[in-house]
Amino acid sequence: MLWAQKRAGRVHRVIRAVAGATAAALLALGAGAARAQEEEKVLNVYNWSDYIAEDTIRNFEKETGIRVRYDNFDNNEILHAKLVAGRTGYDIVVPGSHWAKMQIEAGLLRKLDKSQIPNLKNLDPAVQAQLARMDPGNDHLVNWMWGFTAVGINVEKVRAALGGPLPDNAWDLVFKPEYISKLKGCGVSFLDSATEVVPAALHYLGKPSFSKEPSDYTQVAALLKSVRPYVTLFSASGYINDMASGSICLALGWSGDMNIARQRAIDGKTGQKIEVLMPRSGGLLFFDTMAIPADAPHPGNAHKWINYILRPEVHASLTNKVFYANPNKASRPFVKPEVASNPTVFISDADMARMVAPNSLNNDLRRLMTRTYTSFKTGL
Ligand code: N2P
Numbered sequence: 001m002l003w004a005q006k007r008a009g010r011v012h013r014v015i016r017a018v019a020g021a022t023a024a025a026l027l028a029l030g031a032g033a034a035r036a037q038e039e040e041k042v043l044n045v046y047n048w049s050d051y052i053a054e055d056t057i058r059n060f061e062k063e064t065g066i067r068v069r070y071d072n073f074d075n076n077e078i079l080h081a082k083l084v085a086g087r088t089g090y091d092i093v094v095p096g097s098h099w100a101k102m103q104i105e106a107g108l109l110r111k112l113d114k115s116q117i118p119n120l121k122n123l124d125p126a127v128q129a130q131l132a133r134m135d136p137g138n139d140h141l142v143n144w145m146w147g148f149t150a151v152g153i154n155v156e157k158v159r160a161a162l163g164g165p166l167p168d169n170a171w172d173l174v175f176k177p178e179y180i181s182k183l184k185g186c187g188v189s190f191l192d193s194a195t196e197v198v199p200a201a202l203h204y205l206g207k208p209s210f211s212k213e214p215s216d217y218t219q220v221a222a223l224l225k226s227v228r229p230y231v232t233l234f235s236a237s238g239y240i241n242d243m244a245s246g247s248i249c250l251a252l253g254w255s256g257d258m259n260i261a262r263q264r265a266i267d268g269k270t271g272q273k274i275e276v277l278m279p280r281s282g283g284l285l286f287f288d289t290m291a292i293p294a295d296a297p298h299p300g301n302a303h304k305w306i307n308y309i310l311r312p313e314v315h316a317s318l319t320n321k322v323f324y325a326n327p328n329k330a331s332r333p334f335v336k337p338e339v340a341s342n343p344t345v346f347i348s349d350a351d352m353a354r355m356v357a358p359n360s361l362n363n364d365l366r367r368l369m370t371r372t373y374t375s376f377k378t379g380l
């Protein structure tokens with residue numbers, strides 16, 4: 001065979017191989033697209049408890065024919081452990097943005113296909129900017145709702161137990177033995193989560209709430225130890241009903257939860273007057289975000305869910321039910337006036353200026369917080 005013929009043969013073989021590979025790639029693409037189309041009509045959602053309206057799931061199911069399986073968790077630690085272990089089977093999870101940052105960095109969350117979420121246009125640019133601190137380009141996270149960690153009270157019980165005025169700074173109620181010792185008798189709950197209580201204690205001590213300075217944690221340990229005898233409950237969900245029924249009078253908890261307690265007391269005519277206090281030195285903001293796990297089995301349905309939640313009426317209905325602010329500018333006209341005017345749901349600019357924004361976590365910090373918290377909780 002002539003050299004030229006040999007070369008032509010080789011070239012043809014190469015061309016055939018490339019063509020074959022391209023065809024295989026096209027086939028694979030086609031199969032992928034078909035798979036996306038044929039995605040099983042199921043969506044597995046893992047969200048915080050007491051964080052959704054009654055008809056949110058029902059309406060989505062009716063409209064799309066997708067069946068929603070909905071599970072609850074109570075703190076970021078639990079969700080994070082599941083994501084790290086992998087194969088959760090969940091399509092939508094709702095981590096706090098500072099936790100999500102770690103999860104993005106670890107490759108645990110999927111990049112959003114924004115073309116499937118046209119309702120992103122409804123989002124408040126200010127909230128998007130907040131989230132971009134943790135998720136550059138807003139590529140992985142969409143805010144579900146946001147609120148703050150603070151202090152809630154049963155007004156009459158606390159007044160009676162203190163026998164004097166409330167402190168100027170509401171944080172004193174939970175962190176100053178002089179106050180909290182008087183409230184033990186009517187029941188005191190702390191959030192059951194290291195990364196809620198420890199940052200609040202750091203903030204109370206005038207330290208950065210996500211301090212990287214180990215000696216700050218020694219001070220937190222001492223502070224927490226001094227109030228430990230007066231804490232009667234550790235809870236991140238049950239405390240809502242305990243407040244509403246009057247079986248606790250003071251909580252270190254989340255703004256919306258404590259507003260839910262207030263509403264449940266009114267609806268259930270329990271006679272308890274619950275109030276969420278805005279600490280003078282500010283509360284601790286959080287932004288809980290919808291995200292799709294990297295190994296989610298139904299990412300197509302997950303995008304549909306995110307786009308559905310971002311409808312103005314849907315987002316407003318969440319806020320109306322659970323008293324957390326949503327990031328959806330277009331939803332404002334659908335928020336009930338009594339919710340829109342509640343200063344612990346939509347926060348004034350002055351209060352906002354005092355709030356502490358969440359900061360990045362990392363594994364070392366998390367461990368430090370967990371150690372500090374565990375010895376507080378167990379009293380060791
Ligand atoms: C749960 C509210 C979640 C707030 N009811 C804290 N991320």
